Amino acid sequence: MIQAILVFNNHGKPRLVRFYQRFPEEIQQQIVRETFHLVLKRDDNICNFLEGGSLIGGSDYKLIYRHYATLYFVFCVDSSESELGILDLIQVFVETLDKCFENVCELDLIFHMDKDRVDRAGCVTQLSPRSCSYKAAGTLRRGFARMYTGSVCSHRLCPQPPLCHCWKERRAAGCLTWEDPVVSPVHYILQEVVMGGMVLETNMNEIVAQIEAQNRLEKSEGGLSAAPARAVSAVKNINLPEIPRNINLGDLNIKVPNLSQFV
């Protein structure tokens, strides 16, 4: 069983907190903090298992984590889970996020706007179950479900520093002064991977198909009411001195889907 899934950034700011066992909020925060401090101490090239012990449950529990650029993905599991299997699962999860949000970095958990570029990635190789497993060697290609290798670059999903790249790009665009964690969409994706602490689906294509179907449904329902509000935020971002009173709602409605699939 998986007891908890935590995602936080290099500063320990939680990006996703999912407990499968009831803890009061303050304890949850404490666990996140302590886990962060445990993980932070560790180099990137040492093993990914931690006997967390005191945090959640007893000695039966292990922390299994991976570090991708600015984000830590930590799974707290008991002895019924295979350690290497969970490492693979984290990989599947991250690659799915990567597929849904283009690049998985903190920014993509923050901005998730241009999701329509997903298909551009092109050649999505079938994630066959066999290839989903832990191989000592393999090549890293996004979309291709290769599992963890021992090499250093395995801790980065992308070999180049595209993350910094998109930071810059967006900073240049002038819209990067704040963060906007998209808690919910990441949760929705996680829900298709792990349910109630048990592994639900490990086939990335299935997961992505499900998420896309849900998004389509949401779109057909007109999205969250936040759509117009979002438009306003977009307008606010342009720093217009004043918001025009007579907004043409029709125009906005066309524009919105490009901006936001998720809220």
Place this chain on the structure above:
Amino acid sequence: MALRMVKGSIDRMFDKNLQDLVRGIRNHKEDEAKYISQCIDEIKQELKQDSIAVKANAVCKLTYLQMLGYDISWAAFNIIEVMSASKFTFKRIGYLAASQCFHEGTDVIMLTTNQIRKDLSSPSQHDTGVALTGLSCFVTPDLARDLANDIMTLMSHTKPYIRKKAVLIMYKVFLKHPESLRPAFPRLKEKLEDPDPGVQSAAVNVICELARRNPKNYLSLAPLFFKLMTSSTNNWVLIKIIKLFGALTPLEPRLGKKLIEPLTNLIHSTSAMSLLYECVNTVIAVLISLSSGMPNHSASIQLCVQKLRILIEDSDQNLKYLGLLAMSKILKTHPKSVQSHKDLILQCLDDKDESIRLRALDLLYGMVSKKSLMEIVKKLMAHVDKAEGTTYRDELLTKIIDICSQSNYQHITNFEWYISILVELTRLEGTRHGHLIAAQMLDVAIRVKAIRKFAVAQMSVLLDSAPLVASSTQRNGICEVLYAAAWICGEFSEHLQEPQRTLEAMLRPKVTTLPGHIQAVYVQNVLKLYASILQQEEQAGQPEAAQQATQLLLERLPQFVQSADLEVQERASCILQLVKHVQKLQAKAVPVAEELSALFAGELNPVAPKAQKKVPVPEGLDLDAWINEPPSDSDSEDERPKAMFHEEEQRHAKPRQAEVDEEELARRREARRQEQASNPFYIKSSPSPHKRYQDAPGVEHIPVVQIDLSVPLKVPGLPLSEQYVKLEEERRHRQKLEKDKRKKRKKEKRGRRRHGSLPTESDEDIAPAQQVDIVTEEMPENALPSDEDDKDPNDPYRALDIDLDKPLADSEKLPVLKHRNAQAPKPPEKEDVPVVEKKSKKPKKKEKTHKERSRKREEGRKGDDLDFWLSTTPPPAAAPSPAAATVRVQLGVSAVTAPKDDSEVTRREQVADEDDEALEPKVRRKSTQKKKKHKKEKEERGKDKKSKKRRPEREEATEPVQNGAPQEEPLPPMSSYCPLAENAYVKMTYDVQGSLQEDSQVTVSVILENHSRSLLKNMELSVLDSLNTKMARPEGSSVHDGVPVPFQLPPGVSNEAQFVFSVQSIVMAQKLKGTLSFIAKDEDGATQEKLDFKLHFSCSSYLLTTPCCSDAFAKLLESGDLSVSSIKVDGISMSFQNLLARICFHHHFSVVERVDSCASMYSRSIQGHHVCLLVKKGESSVSVDGKCSDATMLGNLLEEVKGTLAQC
């Protein structure tokens, strides 16, 4: 209208959305809390609006705030509103919020039942999916009970996506509502062979999770899993199955044999490291479970070790870590194969990764031998010096001690070396393991007599530097060592070189800064030391020196008398008075040393850690017998104790009412005294002088040590252990030379070792430096062999320990909603009897017995199935269809085991053939049987009651009515916890349960609920014992002491504490008065509070729900030694079913047989009284006839039953 809508959306545009919220938080770094509370106020406003979209937006923001640590449970109702929105977009937001913040304590959660049910049956798979996902996070026992049937239906949904989720959530349902496991299991099992790999994987997942907790119930699934393992290509599934086999093999070694081959194949063939690793792990588990009769046993071990070596040598740290982890499992059973990789493991000790170093440390445990111990420990000591973090250093420290002390110090050849290692370890700063070092020092000093002189010398040096040790650490750290040092110096003071100096050191003013328990030991041992000084000085004829010592004590002791610690104070004042008395005698020149040292005469023997637990119930102590009645026969009693020592089995086989003879009593007293005396943690009372002489012979059997030291005993201040390493090397070298000279003419006699472990060949050459006699730890003479620690009674998985092979009983049905009941099968008269049934229909009576027999056979067959499978080669790999394969195997077996039963076999086939719902044959057959039974019941109504009562009905007998038959209304929720007491701070409810293990004990579970705003701590429960009922208190505490509650209660939290009471007579109800005292702490301060209560032990609480088959029940009634009584209660409107359930639940009865409105029930008391009830329901009255082996008990019980019925 349209205009208003437009206006509405424009208004909404200026509501904050999630992005705005996050941005706001970012912009208000300084006053974040204030900003967020402002936002929460806005959210509260938004939640009040009618628009669901606004609400959803608000809930979305709340979900984010929850992640930041804000409590959002106040919005639970709004979350439910959003959950029930018709749009998926909103519904999803609602369920997400619910899954993040709902839990069992959320009170509005019961409002969700219908909404969730609606969503589960929604035509949109997304709605269903999102509801399942949400439910998996917040399912409660009530939800599980109410929705189990709906979820079970979804397990056969057309969409694999829903099936997958429904299968997975069943695990959560089982956890919360264990009764649903048996009815749902057949369908779950079916899903193992679902065409969709995702569903299959989910089913494997659930069953593996279930089986991990209670493996024995799932052994019968082994053939199915084996087939999956050999056919599946999904690595995730394979890993799960292989892990499951790892849990099953310890229960069935034959299974292991079968597994070895396919696993080995997988190891060779797979490229996936995760799979390889799990295979290796399971092979190890198999090898552990197998006795060493395997032909290719060593080959498999070699394969594993070799593969693991590859992992450990890998540059990938994860593989290295796991390799070491698996290696440590092999180590336990096959240390030799691991030892050959010592180089590799020592290398890992230097790894930069702490986790890997820790794993390597674990392995070192098995690496050491006499030869290598010193070298390895030296290496570890070097690591201790280098280590940075205290955690790793503490880990090193415990490992050093573990390694050295393992199997009774087997590998230590030189205890002086070990003592110096321990002394060196005391220099560690900031360690938390002071007590561990102290325990080792005590253990070694007590058990290795030859070392005492050296140990005492070392300890006196430690005491001398005490201020240094004590000042450098905190309270619970290294200063614990002084506890041991003081005790050793006092107890073995005759070995001290300069006793005066040590006395001086122990009386220093700085000692008073030590923790109380250490000071207490100081004070006590000062007296021992003083006694031995007096003795020495008097013998030497120097009364002045003795008087000086007295003077010193008189001067320094008062500082302890003033101690805040009661223990220290009490001991100090006692000793002070004693010393004053001695001073008077000294003034008169009366020799006192002899008498004073007599206080501490006698040898202290070590006692095994679990000795106390293992003291068996003494011979002749029969708790059922009346104390005042003399034992009936005592003719040949005198002979018995002798036989006891020879015929062990007989002794355990039948507990006799032996007369407690003098010898036995004396022996027991002696054993107890020694145990207490030698336990340094036991606060000793000074033995009275006359007892001392009695004790003297008891010491004789302790092996006396011959000291033959080849290393000169000198005290080099604080010695460096390294010196010993050198010395040891030289010594070994010398020894070798000598040996060569003597050409092994004389073999050195080895010291006796407790575990009789044979030293390895390489060790053979090394003789220990000292002829060391390790005094074995004492055990009570007739200790029971069992060593099982009790399982945790609160383990949630224990409820799932359910036999799944037993056929389903009628009562076992998932609760179904009432309106669906209409579709449930009606009484069979109106229905067409299935073909199968017609065919097999026979005269009633005969059929009954036939059915009985066949059922029995079937039960046997369950086991046989597995036997059959295990004893043959693997089943054909390409079975045409899974269901058919199962049937065929079963047929095969029945052909073997029950060749006569042809009709049985054919019937089975037919059932299988027409089984369009693809149910397991067994299940289907059960349902038809059930129908038959209904019919029979109907037909027999109005017939002679007696004959009915006699008829055995297995299912009912074994299954107490709990769930209620489907045609009955669902049972109201019942709780056995009754209120105990309540005040402004805390509410107590309690429940009394008889103990299954101890026949005169009951366990009282008290739920303490803190409904104040303060933290409750230091809770203590004190109960005034009566003559009959006594509370079990921790060892050493008096009758008036309270028993501490082992937790604190933060505001709003409840927790359960359990207390054990021993009861003598159980025929009457008991009442005990008690008080709960606690400290309530809030911002304003702490107050001491009390709450009085009265514990009521009803007679029912002494009963244990014990199933009884109707044959035994009939015999019991006929036996005629039961007394009879009856009651009648009028004005009862409740259904008979519920009535019985209530009696079962509140009074711990089980239904033996039920016919119409008449039922027989049975229960057994913790002291073995049989209680039988016959409950009959009239129009509006119920009469209960009872029979019981004790008339008083029966009377009381019936009164209690009457009380319960009166409430119905």
